[in-house]
Amino acid sequence: MSKKGGLTGFYEKLPPSLIKKNNVTLFPEGAIGYLVGPTLALLANSVMANYFNKYMSDVLHINSWAKGFFTWLPVISVIFVVIGNIIVGKLMDNNVSKAGKARQLLLLSVPLSLIALLFLFVFCPYNALNDSWHTGALVCIAIGYNLWFAFAYPMYYTPHAGLVSLSTRNSKDRGLLATISNATMLAAMGLSSMILPFFLNLLFVYDMSGKGTPVTNDAGKILYYVDESGAAIYDAGLSQNHWKVFVIALIIITFVGVLIEYFFTRERVTEETAGSEGNEKKALPTGAQAKICLHDKFWIIMMVFFFLYQFGGMIKNVSQNYFCTAMFPDANGNYTVSYGGQLQGTLAIIGAIPTAIGMVIALPLANKLGSKAKAILCGAVVATIGGVIGMLAPSNWVVVIISFVVKALGSTPAMYLSLALLADILDHQEAVNGSRTDGLSMTIYGAIIAGMTGLTTGVLNAVLSAVNYDISTLQTNGALRAAMPWVFIGGETLCYLGIFLIFLFMKVEKFGKLDHKAIVEDQKAAAKAEGRKYISAEEKIRMEEGEEAYQAELKKQADVAKAEEARLAKLSAEQKKAEKDAEAKLLEEFNALRKAANRPSIKA
Secondary structure (H helix, E strand, O other): OOOOOOOHHHOOOOOOOOOOOOOOOOOHHHHHHHHHHHHHHHHHHHHHHHHHHHHHHOOOOOOHHHHHHHHHHHHHHHHHHHHHHHHHHOOOOOOOEOOOOHHHHHHHHHHHHHHHHHHHHOOOOOOOOHHHHHHHHHHHHHHHHHHHHHHHHHHHHHHHHHHHHHOOOOOOHHHHHHHHHHHHHHHHHHHHHHHHHHHHHHOOEEEOOOEEEEOOOOOEEEEEEEEEEOEEEEOOHHHHHHHHHHHHHHHHHHHHHHHHHHHHHHHHHHHHHHOOOOOOOOOOOOHHHHHHHHHOHHHHHHHHHHHHHHHHHHHHHHHHHHHHHHHOOOOOOOOHHHHHHHHHHHHHHHHHHHHHHHHHHHHHHHHHOOOOHHHHHHHHHHHHHHHHHHHOOOOOOHHHHHEEEEEHHHHEEEEHHHHHHHHHHHHHHHHHOOOOHHHHHHHHHHHHHHHHHHHHHHHHHHHHHOOOOOHHHHOOOHHHHHHHHHHHHHHHHHHHHHHHHHHOOOOOOHHHHHHHHHHHHHHHHHHHHHOOOOOHHHHHHHHHHOOOHHHHHHHHHHHHHHHHHHHOOOOOOOHHHHHHHHHHHHHHHHHHHHHHHHOOOOOO
16 A cells, blocks of 8 residues: 555545445345445446447447458457556555455556447447448447456446455355355346347347338238348448437436445455554565466366356357247248347346256255355256257257256356455465465456457358358358357356366365364464554454454354354364374365465464
8 A cells, every 4th residue: 555646646536435344244244245336337238249340240240351350350350458457456556555456457447448338338439321321330339348358347337247356265254255246147147138139129229121022910010120131121320329328327427336245345355454643554566476376277277167158258248149040930920130139138048047046056955065166066067068958959959958957057156256266376375385376366356357249250251251251142151050059058067077077186275174273373463573563354343343343252252162162072083183183184285385485384
């Protein structure tokens, strides 16, 4: 907190968090700060991930007159996404204030989001009747696309995701917040993939001017017109105007969501690690953080996991509408975006049921198995089986639903527990090395999240280009129907198979108690070196929340100790000896890690 100029000086003037309790509570911190606010803030990106590619192909028709741009824009943009996330990570490390190191960055994302969306939808000068506007449209899209995915979204999502590991040291509370935080992604994606598809006719507007052949219902009412190939004809100009109004509403929703999240979250770990006034800790250089991370096998496994999990989920999301449109004709035998959108919404609603159930059972399952990693491992097996079921008959609607449900159920431990597991890894790094790598870790995590939309969209667009996808030839494109199951179902299935294999080696949670013990000892040593009194977590509760909360915390700890004594009393002498031997071996392994990092050993 030593810097008072620049961004840090500005951040020092920001209003404080409304969360005052030292312990995490479900309300208001969990329910409002980690659920309501982020759901609103993430909605715009969910819309972008699910529908912007379709906006380019079906409204602007860029895949017809600028096929190279359509294919390579999202792929090349990944470079800028990495750069943007590096910048965000450095800002997190170097601009610590009373607000924390992440929360204040949420506010910076709002103006960036505003400018990006205006370039993409409002300023874009495309005119369906005038081909001379095409170049200007490409320029606006290139600017807006990179501004959104490389800077605006990382400026929000990277600190948003980092809040879980910075919120508290309590593993159970962290698990709760991680579950809620990941549920916001589901909620935002659900709003855009379950509800919005039923209103796609308002954003992808049919051309009702009488061109083509009319399609009618049983009462003889004209529903839409199709061209010679049987594809629906859309009014590009009217569709774009409707998108402009919709996007302005999204901007307002995003602003409200960010404000809610800022005021109803708190960074307790940042408050601990920032140092006292006059003894502020400087951020660990990026190179030093990288050295810690690259020597940590658990961190490497976790980053590979995030890549596979996000790639599998995003390739499914960006291809879902194309899959539903290509694989299932309507009652008249026509393949249309509107009908595909309805099936997409139905599929998303059905798939959300096991995902919602998983939100309730993921943490208890991890507690039952004794490990979040084991829960994710078991879920990966289930998800892989679900994918295999879907590939057996991808054109059978019932089989696709069964596959989708099984995959959704298997994905829930990974969805809800992964951020809490990453927080365990960051604590382990701090315990072993004396420093945290939140900045670099969240930079890479954020780059994976933000860059994955571009990467998977690029893969999808490459497939669409390879099979000559065009809305006008949708009716007869057999190559598209052969390819889409491998993209929509097969891609995610292979990713979960990979997750299963790497999580066989994820064992970081076994160090949990030793990590906590080492961090406390290091904090006591730091306080002594700075000539100040060490204040325990329990004393902080007494100071901030009063004697009643302090006594409640002591009782909670006493109950845990009593339960452990009862468990030990039931063990035989041989079992107790085996546990002690295992603990001694684990302590030896832990101290070897500390020694390699030039850190003193801790005692049993």
